[in-house]
Amino acid sequence: MTRASTLRDGWLHATSTLSAVRVPPPSRVDRAVAGTAMVLAPVAALPLGAAAAVVVLVADLVDLPALATAYVVLLTLALGTRAFHWDGLADTADGLTASYSPERSLEVMRTGPVGPAGVVAVVLVSGMQAAGLTAVVRHEHAWWAVGLLVCASRAALAVCCVRGVPAARADGLGATHIGAVPVVGAIATLLVAAVATAFAGHALGSAVPTLIGLVVMVAAVLALLLRCVRRLGGITGDVLGAATELSFAVLVLAAATV
Template structure:
């Protein structure tokens, strides 16, 4: 089951080619969401490598940040950004739940979606550039990517329903128990604190990054559950990008 969960997480959240899971049930779905940060490790390594190379060749922090954020987007095929755009369009389209879900299902990107993606990407790039200029860009790149995926367990808590039948949202909604999510968050915060020490940054900054990622994604999750009735795959992608922005902002200075 663990192998299938990891395959599902990697195949769903990254562009890394892996064999499909042999079976997808509630246990595999739960494991995939909890293992999301592990599946995103290649993306974190990629982002850190771009930051390191940018430092070696003395690229401007802003350019390095653009390349790192772009590399992560390429490593996910832009899937989370697509979810962010669709979610923004759905929330901005109508107060009618069915109308909003229909807009999200079509996948056409409207002005609200475009504006949201542009602003979130600008925020991520600016925050990462600030961290690079402050000398801890590698830490910010790693924590930003991993904290952005860590919140998926929260998005799939057993109290969170699916907005509609079918799709990724219905497969993973309500799959993660509170104690496992709490344990994953505690472990993620502890590792972020250790990373801060290694990067010569106050340990609480790493913890703050995880907490701000959690707060940002939880606010969006709450809004989506109230407006849409639950989560969809698009909502999960939107929460990932929002959480990534929150983590990077915490480490920007």
């Protein structure tokens, strides 16, 4: 297959998997396409970022309170991803607190209903996102800053799937993606995220806090990966969702300090 077809299939795969946007199915999904999809995740999230930006812009025009605007943004993102990442966050929290047995924890993550740890994780992370967004949307140019932060948060997926990170099990949606991203690809994705966060910070008044937020985001994702590898023997697709929501929370909280 040509590089162009791999890029096309990677973009289609990323868009159809990470959002509710309807696109034609990729012609194939192998390791190369899966890795490309994770590298292109911030680009594939552009429709989500645009939707969030429109919500902030319209909310400002109708004088919607900042807290209400924040929750409408979160609702829009949840609908735009079919709550896919939130499910991963809940399952990851439940799995990490279920048992000292990796096998039992992975079974809970695969089949179990949402438990207390999952509920707490979703409430806390969504609360942090709402708190950060409430402060951010008060800025004059918040609409495109929020859109850029949505896209930048998806860079966490390339970090999670970089070569060397093991998969906790051989089956499941994440198995094809985990370890499929070359180091160069992960670095390129982070550079794109750095540009996006810098522009977002500039729109709010200063790029420094948002760039620091990106560094903290990467550190938080690495800490999550380390915990999962030690606890589960690797990561799963659920961890990818957890990393995405955690990353967005970190970025908007950093932006809230501008």
